[in-house]
Every structure is written in structure tokens, then in C-alpha cells.
Amino acid sequence: PEQLGTIQGDIWTKGFPKYHETYYFFSIKTGKASLFSQRLKVLATQTPPLISSLKKARDDHNFISMEREKYITAEKLKGIPKKEIHPPTVPIANALIAFTSKGLKAIQDDSPSKNLGLLDIEDTDPAFVAGMSSDKVRTTLNDPATKKWDVLFQSTKIHGLLKIAGSSPEMVKERLMRIQVTLKHGEAIEDAAPTDSQVVGWTRPNDRGKEHFGFEDGISQPRMNGIDSPDPAPEPNMNTAQELLIVTDKTASENQDVRRPAWMQNGSFLVFRKLEQDVAAFECLTKKYWAATKCESQEQMGAKLMGRWQSGAPIATFETKDTADPGKAKVMNNFVYGAESPCPVSAHIRKTNIREKLDGNEPDQRCRRTRMIRNGIPYGLDYKGHENDGSTRGLLFACYQGHIEDSFQHMQASWSNEPTFRNADFGHDPIIGQVPDSSEGKPGKLKTSFLGSDKSLQTVEFAPLVTLKGGEYFFVPPISALSTPLGS
Ligand code: N7H
Incomplete structure (x- = not known):
């Protein structure tokens, strides 16, 4: 064209x-x-x-x-x-x-x-x-x-x-x-x-x-x-x-x-x-809580927060462990969720792309209108396991859409920040959820839940891992x- x-x-x-x-x-x-x-x-x-x-x-x-x-x-x-x-x-x-x-x-x-x-x-x-x-x-x-x-x-x-x-x-x-x-x-x-x-x-x-x-x-x-x-x-x-x-x-x-x-x-x-991403805090969180929250491994807890394993394989399809074939994971976009999905409702990629009907509309206008093209890039040196290494790092997030209120703002405010969106039990998006600062200007805490291996509801509360710098x-x-x- x-x-x-x-x-x-x-x-x-x-x-x-x-x-x-x-x-x-x-x-x-x-x-x-x-x-x-x-x-x-x-x-x-x-x-x-x-x-x-x-x-x-x-x-x-x-x-x-x-x-x-x-x-x-x-x-x-x-x-x-x-x-x-x-x-x-x-x-x-x-x-x-x-x-x-x-x-x-x-x-x-x-x-x-x-x-x-x-x-x-x-x-x-x-x-x-x-x-x-x-x-x-x-x-x-x-x-x-x-x-x-x-x-x-x-x-x-x-x-x-x-x-x-x-x-x-x-x-x-x-x-x-x-x-x-x-x-x-x-x-x-x-x-x-x-x-x-x-x-x-x-x-x-x-x-x-x-x-x-x-x-x-x-x-x-x-x-x-x-x-x-x-x-x-x-x-x-x-x-x-x-x-x-x-x-x-x-x-x-x-x-x-x-x-x-x-x-x-x-x-x-x-x-x-x-x-800005606090990589030390992310690693610390999954290391500290994976066993207590009845996850199979530290990696699995990370995957429950993100909705994908580090290779990109969706936890909706690969429940207990990452796939050994990252090439396969990369084209792994052909999946939906549904009531029994192993992917928590709170996971970052499930909060930001519903992949199922909302309020019974088909095709779902709301989900389609919220979608965006993301073309950001990381910044900063790699985290090498030394806390307070004097360096900062994160993502230069950039997304394109036809309407900001309908897309980015809706996703951030009504989905990721909203603990009761779709299911009041599951809380915030653990990656990008934001809560207002306290009256003294201190960052609030995020609360997010997922099911443990025995299907019990597990909740973690933590200071945000991602901070807006402008x-x-x-x-x-x-x-x-x-x-x-x-x-x-
Ligand atoms: Fe997210 N991450 O690297 O941890 N994101 N994101 N994001 N994000 C996605 O599926 C990340 C942010 C979306 O269609 C993946 O392509 C980090 C904002 C959407 O299934 C990973 C930050 C917003 C999707 C990350 C961050 C979004 C998505 C999986 C901030 C919008 C697609 C890779 C530092 C408000 C969901 C993939 C789908 C996927 C990460 C920010 C939105 C790994 C670190 C601010 C729509």
C-alpha cells in the first residue's frame, strides 16, 4: 500500500x-x-x-x-x-x-x-x-x-x-x-x-x-x-x-x-x-519467596510474575518448567488463557493483553483497542550481582497507538495498577503496577497473588521493582x- x-x-x-x-x-x-x-x-x-x-x-x-x-x-x-x-x-x-x-x-x-x-x-x-x-x-x-x-x-x-x-x-x-x-x-x-x-x-x-x-x-x-x-x-x-x-x-x-x-x-x-529496573530487588524477591509461595523453583516464580519464562515461553503452555528450545518459545504467541490457565491473572503479560473475551463481547473491542506496538530498548550496564554498583539500568519504553487514553493509559491505569481488575484476589501487575506515593512521599507497596503448586492462593507484597524517571x-x-x- x-x-x-x-x-x-x-x-x-x-x-x-x-x-x-x-x-x-x-x-x-x-x-x-x-x-x-x-x-x-x-x-x-x-x-x-x-x-x-x-x-x-x-x-x-x-x-x-x-x-x-x-x-x-x-x-x-x-x-x-x-x-x-x-x-x-x-x-x-x-x-x-x-x-x-x-x-x-x-x-x-x-x-x-x-x-x-x-x-x-x-x-x-x-x-x-x-x-x-x-x-x-x-x-x-x-x-x-x-x-x-x-x-x-x-x-x-x-x-x-x-x-x-x-x-x-x-x-x-x-x-x-x-x-x-x-x-x-x-x-x-x-x-x-x-x-x-x-x-x-x-x-x-x-x-x-x-x-x-x-x-x-x-x-x-x-x-x-x-x-x-x-x-x-x-x-x-x-x-x-x-x-x-x-x-x-x-x-x-x-x-x-x-x-x-x-x-x-x-x-x-x-x-x-x-x-528504571531494580534487578537486585527482582532477584531477591524470587529467591526469598519461591519456596514459601509453593513455586517449583525460583525461575517458576519469576515466570508467574511475568507470564513467560526467561526464554519467552508462555507459562500458559509450559507450566512447570521452561522449554529447552528457545527458538520454539519465540514463536509461542498462539495461546489463550481461560479459567484453568496456569498463567496468573496478575502476570504482566496477562494484565497487558487479556487474550480472551471481556464482558462477553466478541470480537472484544476493548482488548483490541488497548493493544499497542512496543519498540523500546534497554539502557544501562548489566547487573552483575553487586547491589549498589553505582549504576542504574532499565527500559526506554516506547509504544505506538491510535489513542493514548484508550491504549497506554487504559492498560497502565485500569489494568496494571488496578488490583481488582477481573479478579479482586490477584492484585497488581508485579512488573509495572504503580500505587500512589504515601503522604510523606514514600513509594507505596504492590501486592500480587498467584496459585501455588497445590492451588492455594499465595500473596507477596513488595516495593515496586520499576520506577518512572520521566x-x-x-x-x-x-x-x-x-x-x-x-x-x-
Ligand atoms: Fe511489558 N519485561 O521485560 O519484564 N513486557 N515490560 N510493558 N508488555 C512484556 O510478550 C517489561 C511495560 C506490555 O501481548 C514481556 O513481547 C518491563 C509497560 C505488553 O502478551 C516482557 C517493563 C507496558 C506486552 C516485558 C515493561 C507494557 C508486554 C514479554 C518496564 C504498558 C505484550 C515479551 C521496565 C503499559 C503482552 C512479549 C502480550 C510484554 C517486560 C513495561 C506492556 C518480558 C521490564 C509500561 C502489552
Whole structure:
């Protein structure tokens, strides 16, 4: 479909191919929005493009696997054993640009002749307009006070984001620099905060694909009807594109508020959260309680909290131990839960994807509308078993969706944070659940339950393992809108 050329490439099941990623937060300089718009148009029309479409992301994935295959075949012909074949990394960089509502407002205010329809967005997307640091959003999500956030995210001047992904830090750096030069850094844009305005992530070199708690991530993603081919092991619910993208065309949009301005078509909302993970606390929790809570092993308790084993194998299918075949686990998305499922209702992946009927609706609108594309990346050095090692680590969480309130906010607030969701006995999502700070500003405790091997209800109470260090809501426009109306 032709829209592949205008949808930004990270808004896709596979996202940008990456080993390294930089998030750069910028501000449009006061009084310089017209210059910025001119530069944005230049950025949008450059060849080869500096901002990557979905078509480019898809071509890159295909190119990488072709190169890999070629290399492996050639090495095999030389008689090199499979174990010793390590295909080199293909040098690649891709970039996405996104704006906060403040950024859109800065562009609009400087060019009264433009009509971005921001009043309509106030009606349709109030959380986006308010921003993640607003009291309204923070109380909805039980987020910690902004004074506890990283200084960068306390900035009131974040107007835009460049999310740059690539094969190496050098490839990423070079792409970022070229975009900064094009957008006239120093003249039209500047760093969003007086401190370092970049956040850097990487796929952990010793454990690619796994996040810091040790679990394989990026297994379950919605597929977009009309864009992705059906999954060989399909999830029960294929998403229509309009649950993940903005659709302003009345005939196509069954779920969305069509009052959004037409230029937003094929864009998507991006939720960014820097989430610090306390790996020592996670390991300590499962080590201390697995036997007392009648789990078969420490690993099984971890799997009950997550809903998957470290390999990615779902506990719904592999109840007592992990599968020895991680390749098999990876395609293990074809399962549902049901009343007798060994997967606790509170487990992270069950809280965040119901995979069954809610309130008897079929197909379940609520579940489908809550789904999101997740394309985050870990940050920080590996935890090596030394508590207080002076390092912090976690996940640069990024997800795309057609509507923030319906998707991310609903998942976080009404499912993960809500101890009574579906079954009052099972409590919070143990991974990302958030409770409000106490009146003295101390973090509250999470309480989560699951069944032990003898089917008895077991409950653990603990300080949250994941802490928000800041974040923001962005809109990722279609590439066409960077020329007009955002550019000029
Ligand atoms: Fe989660 N983790 O690595 O421990 N997540 N997540 N997440 N998450 C998932 O199925 C993790 C966070 C979802 O369709 C897996 O792809 C961590 C937020 C959704 O079955 C693992 C953090 C939100 C799914 C993790 C974190 C979500 C999912 C299994 C924070 C949204 C898919 C891999 C530091 C509000 C569920 C997989 C499905 C899966 C981890 C955050 C949502 C291992 C560490 C904030 C929708």
C-alpha cells in the first residue's frame, strides 16, 4: 500500500532494526518557529531521506536478512562449522521525528496562517495535550512527583523528539548530527534542557533481545491488517491499522474519533517512559519467596510474575518448567488463557493483553483497542550481582497507538495498577503496577497473588521493582505532514 511511504518506520511490528538507539529531546527556539518550519520541509524532502518510512524499515530488515543468509551460505561452503559463523553487522541508521502538543503549539502560534486544528485535538486527545508531567495524567497513572524525575524530563520545553536507531553508536551519532544540522541546531532548535538532552539505549551485547530482568522481550506485537502478512502462529486478534494509526477518513474508522484534523492521517501517538529496573530487588524477591509461595523453583516464580519464562515461553503452555528450545518459545504467541490457565491473572503479560473475551463481547473491542506496538530498548550496564554498583539500568519504553487514553493509559491505569481488575484476589501487575506515593512521599507497596503448586492462593507484597524517571507523550506525524502543514 502507498501509505508505507508516509508512515514513519518505527510504527510497525518490527520497527527500526537496531543495536543502539538515541532519544534526543529538543526545543524550538522562541520566535524561531517559522525558520523551524522551513527547515522541517527541507528535512522532509531530502534525498536520500533522513527520516525513515515504514517502507524503508521493511526494506532494511529484508536487506539485513539477505546479507546474513549470503554470508552464512558462503562460510558454510568454505567448510566453517555453523557455530563459528558470525555474520558481520550491516551498517544501518534510521530516524523518527515526533512532537509534543507544546511543539505543535509553538509551530501554530508563530504562523497564524497555518491551521493545525489544535482545538479539535484538545477534544479528542486531552491527555496528549496535557502532557505526561501534568497533574491530571500523573494522578491517573499513579506516577511519582515530577521532582523525582530526571532533570531532562522536568523541562517544560520539550517540543520534539528524534528517535534514532542503528547498528552502531557511530551510525546513530552521524544520523543525529545530520538531522540537527538540517534543522539548524543553535538557530532554530536547541537542547530541551540545560542538562544532557539525549538518552541512550542499547540491546544488551551479552544477552541480545533480553531486558534487564533476564526475559526475552519483543515477542508479542499486534499485526496491522493490510500492512503485515498474517502471523504463522497468529495471535487471536489481528489488529486493524486504525487501532494503531490515526485514521481521519470517516468510512474507514470504526473506532476513532474522526474530528481529528486530516493531516494527522497515518500518524500515531508515541508514549515514551524511562523506566528504571531494580534487578537486585527482582532477584531477591524470587529467591526469598519461591519456596514459601509453593513455586517449583525460583525461575517458576519469576515466570508467574511475568507470564513467560526467561526464554519467552508462555507459562500458559509450559507450566512447570521452561522449554529447552528457545527458538520454539519465540514463536509461542498462539495461546489463550481461560479459567484453568496456569498463567496468573496478575502476570504482566496477562494484565497487558487479556487474550480472551471481556464482558462477553466478541470480537472484544476493548482488548483490541488497548493493544499497542512496543519498540523500546534497554539502557544501562548489566547487573552483575553487586547491589549498589553505582549504576542504574532499565527500559526506554516506547509504544505506538491510535489513542493514548484508550491504549497506554487504559492498560497502565485500569489494568496494571488496578488490583481488582477481573479478579479482586490477584492484585497488581508485579512488573509495572504503580500505587500512589504515601503522604510523606514514600513509594507505596504492590501486592500480587498467584496459585501455588497445590492451588492455594499465595500473596507477596513488595516495593515496586520499576520506577518512572520521566517521559512524555508525542505525536508522530506522517512524513507527508512534515512538508505541509508542519513545514512550510
Ligand atoms: Fe511489558 N519485561 O521485560 O519484564 N513486557 N515490560 N510493558 N508488555 C512484556 O510478550 C517489561 C511495560 C506490555 O501481548 C514481556 O513481547 C518491563 C509497560 C505488553 O502478551 C516482557 C517493563 C507496558 C506486552 C516485558 C515493561 C507494557 C508486554 C514479554 C518496564 C504498558 C505484550 C515479551 C521496565 C503499559 C503482552 C512479549 C502480550 C510484554 C517486560 C513495561 C506492556 C518480558 C521490564 C509500561 C502489552
